[in-house]
Amino acid sequence: MISKLIASVKKEALLLLRDRVGLSILFIMPMVLIFVMTLIQDAAFKTINEKGIPIVFVNNDNDSLGNQIANGLMHNDLCSYNDSINGKLATAELAQKAVADGKFLVGVVIPKGATEAIRKSVTNLVNQTLDNSNLKASTNIAISDSVEITILIDPVAKKSFINSVTSNLHEFISEIKTKIMFQTFSEQIADVIPDKKNAPKSAYSQTQIIKYKEVYASKNEDKIIPNAVQHNVPAWAIFAMFFIAIPLSGSIMKEKNEGSVFRLHTMPSSYLLLVNGKIIVYVLVCMLQFLLMLTVGLYFLPMLGLPKLVLGNSYFAIFLLTMATAFAATGYGVMVGTLASTEHQAAIMGSLSILLLSALGGVWVPSYVMPEVMRNISAFSPLNWALSGFYKLFLRGGNVSHIIYDVLKLMFFFFVTMIIAHFAHTKKRTV
Amino acid sequence: MNSTAIIEIQNLSKTFKGATEPAVNNISFSINKNEIFGLLGPNGAGKTTTISILCGLFPPSSGQVFIDGKSLETQLQSIKQIVGIVPQDIALYPTLTARENLSFFGHMYGLKGKDLKNKIEIWLEKLGLSESANRLVATYSGGMKRRVNLIAGVLHSPKILFLDEPTVGVDVQSRNVIIEHLKEINTEGTTIIYTSHHMEEAENFCTKVCIIDNGKIITQGTPEELISKNESTTNLEHVFLQLTNTKLRD
Ligand SMILES: Nc1ncnc2c1ncn2[C@@H]1O[C@H](COP(=O)(O)OP(=O)(O)O)[C@@H](O)[C@H]1O
Ligand SMILES: [Mg+2]
Numbered sequence: 001m002i003s004k005l006i007a008s009v010k011k012e013a014l015l016l017l018r019d020r021v022g023l024s025i026l027f028i029m030p031m032v033l034i035f036v037m038t039l040i041q042d043a044a045f046k047t048i049n050e051k052g053i054p055i056v057f058v059n060n061d062n063d064s065l066g067n068q069i070a071n072g073l074m075h076n077d078l079c080s081y082n083d084s085i086n087g088k089l090a091t092a093e094l095a096q097k098a099v100a101d102g103k104f105l106v107g108v109v110i111p112k113g114a115t116e117a118i119r120k121s122v123t124n125l126v127n128q129t130l131d132n133s134n135l136k137a138s139t140n141i142a143i144s145d146s147v148e149i150t151i152l153i154d155p156v157a158k159k160s161f162i163n164s165v166t167s168n169l170h171e172f173i174s175e176i177k178t179k180i181m182f183q184t185f186s187e188q189i190a191d192v193i194p195d196k197k198n199a200p201k202s203a204y205s206q207t208q209i210i211k212y213k214e215v216y217a218s219k220n221e222d223k224i225i226p227n228a229v230q231h232n233v234p235a236w237a238i239f240a241m242f243f244i245a246i247p248l249s250g251s252i253m254k255e256k257n258e259g260s261v262f263r264l265h266t267m268p269s270s271y272l273l274l275v276n277g278k279i280i281v282y283v284l285v286c287m288l289q290f291l292l293m294l295t296v297g298l299y300f301l302p303m304l305g306l307p308k309l310v311l312g313n314s315y316f317a318i319f320l321l322t323m324a325t326a327f328a329a330t331g332y333g334v335m336v337g338t339l340a341s342t343e344h345q346a347a348i349m350g351s352l353s354i355l356l357l358s359a360l361g362g363v364w365v366p367s368y369v370m371p372e373v374m375r376n377i378s379a380f381s382p383l384n385w386a387l388s389g390f391y392k393l394f395l396r397g398g399n400v401s402h403i404i405y406d407v408l409k410l411m412f413f414f415f416v417t418m419i420i421a422h423f424a425h426t427k428k429r430t431v
Numbered sequence: 432m433n434s435t436a437i438i439e440i441q442n443l444s445k446t447f448k449g450a451t452e453p454a455v456n457n458i459s460f461s462i463n464k465n466e467i468f469g470l471l472g473p474n475g476a477g478k479t480t481t482i483s484i485l486c487g488l489f490p491p492s493s494g495q496v497f498i499d500g501k502s503l504e505t506q507l508q509s510i511k512q513i514v515g516i517v518p519q520d521i522a523l524y525p526t527l528t529a530r531e532n533l534s535f536f537g538h539m540y541g542l543k544g545k546d547l548k549n550k551i552e553i554w555l556e557k558l559g560l561s562e563s564a565n566r567l568v569a570t571y572s573g574g575m576k577r578r579v580n581l582i583a584g585v586l587h588s589p590k591i592l593f594l595d596e597p598t599v600g601v602d603v604q605s606r607n608v609i610i611e612h613l614k615e616i617n618t619e620g621t622t623i624i625y626t627s628h629h630m631e632e633a634e635n636f637c638t639k640v641c642i643i644d645n646g647k648i649i650t651q652g653t654p655e656e657l658i659s660k661n662e663s664t665t666n667l668e669h670v671f672l673q674l675t676n677t678k679l680r681d
């Protein structure tokens with residue numbers, strides 16, 4: 001039994017080694033893709049990074065909030081700060097026109113009395129809190145946040161760019177808002193309650209926790225925006241792994257067409273054994289591919305002046321996720337090879353479906369910049385499971401516990417493809 | 432059941448999915464141990480279909496088959512162990528060498544190690560392929576491929592050997608080598624079932640023949656019996672043409 005499996009692994013490895021076209025699809029294509037895509041995207045990021053994003057700032061508030069935001073933008077390397085348009089002090093109307101004309105990429109308008117409004121709402125909160133002797137209940141009262149800050153965006157700006165800029169802006173503004181709120185809050189409390197060691201402190205910290213969640217929780221996903229290398233290396237590595245479906249399904253089709261299948265099906269060895277031989281070889285190849293892509297990200301991209309790939313903390317988690325991805329990709333290839341009737345059909349079916357799944361999965365354009373609807377569809381692509389898993393590891397320094405769900409989903413996908421392949425195979429054999 | 436019969440076929444029929452006419456239509460015959468049995472017929476007669484059923488590639492629509500006393504339906508796995516197959520289409524990996532192909536198929540038949548290596552070398556030598564056995568099969572001539580295809584079916588010394596047109600499309604030299612070694616295998620105890628539409632070859636090679644057309648048996652017996660049945664026929668080809676008429680087949 002073992003010797004049969006070894007023999008079929010050996011056969012499969014030899015077949016693949018001699019398939020020059022297949023090998024170049026598996027190893028050269030993804031490397032080229034990583035280089036090209038990363039260079040293109042990095043160049044786009046750089047032009048913005050060098051001069052900074054042209055921002056026009058309209059400060060109608062002229063109080064803490066407006067001033068602090070202005071100060072923050074001024075000292076941010078990513079922004080090129082302006083508060084005047086053609087020599088005139090910017091107003092909301094002028095700013096809107098200037099952004100629409102493309103003079104600035106982003107405009108920020110802080111309304112009049114914004115700081116005052118925040119202070120007022122905090123004062124109200126404090127009064128309510130103090131009216132109510134039960135301090136714990138006070139945490140249920142939300143800080144009303146009626147200040148409306150307008151962010152203007154150049155309509156021709158790239159969606160991906162806008163998303164990252166606006167989410168950063170939102171976050172930054174919220175941060176300052178919160179700061180002012182708590183400043184006011186603690187001042188008020190200090191005024192009213194002389195003994196600071198008492199209960200109000202706990203109310204303060206509880207309120208802070210709640211507020212903090214309100215500000216950041218919903219943006220948690222968007223907060224992490226990979227650079228070109230962190231995105232492209234795992235994305236194209238996963239793409240390449242799934243592209244294995246083409247040589248793999250081709251090899252299955254060839255076996256059918258070259259008549260070997262007659263002998264294979266009349267031999268005293270199960271067909272499953274042969275399929276297992278294939279799976280072992282192709283899973284190993286997938287993992288090899290991934291290793292190669294990581295090498296590119298770690299050593300070759302930095303040579304071109306690109307950022308170095310950061311791997312995160314858990315090599316074991318990377319290994320586990322890579323293996324699960326490899327199984328999912330291999331299962332997909334077996335399924336395509338079984339469903340197709342000709343080699344040609346398998347190639348077309350394989351490449352088109354993988355292009356589609358990769359586009360949906362966020363390989364070409366990261367799914368966090370996709371519109372909501374697409375992001376929901378994206379969640380059905382196994383490439384997306386793999387990619388979001390690698391984001392967790394590479395960008396957030398996650399470990400096995402963070403990706404175990406993605407690993408399970410990928411393995412489940414593998415089993416589903418094998419079951420489909422089994423039924424398709426049985427059906428096709430009944431003549 | 433005949434006591435010396437190693438293969439017993441009863442009322443075998445096969446109608447392919449979507450086909451209106453059966454490819455094999457209610458045929459019955461038995462094959463004795465150590466026989467060289469020729470299943471003869473024009474193209475499309477149903478020879479490959481019959482062989483495929485006997486090898487367990489797909490089940491018949493109806494009828495029963497017993498091979499070495501075992502039912503094909505219920506004991507296929509143990510039948511597979513004692514059967515060798517040389518398919519009509521070359522069943523080899525073109526991008527593997529002859530040795531690699533034979534090693535793989537040998538393993539699949541449960542051979543391994545030194546024993547397998549020796550058997551491969553002996554057969555390559557016998558069929559004049561030792562020199563070229565490290566070349567990719569894709570670079571082989573038709574005759575060479577046929578010979579490797581044959582070896583892949585006999586490496587494990589099967590009790591019963593099915594050959595589907597083993598000499599089709601090969602030169603006289605290859606043909607003679609193949610036939611000669613099949614005879615040798617037969618004298619060592621292997622029962623051979625062979626299909627062909629080459630009547631002269633069958634007449635010399637087979638101990639018994641069965642002529643089928645349109646999935647039906649037309650006649651069966653020893654070549655001598657069939658030839659002497661009718662005064663006007665002097666060889667098997669005459670018999671064949673008389674029985675299957677001269678209409679073109681596809
Ligand atoms: N897989 C198949 N599906 C449908 N029809 C088939 C299939 N294989 C063979 N046939 C048909 O069955 C008949 C017998 O074919 P076959 O057994 O290959 O003939 P032979 O080997 O004697 O030339 C032919 O009419 C052929 O077209
Ligand atoms: Mg045939």
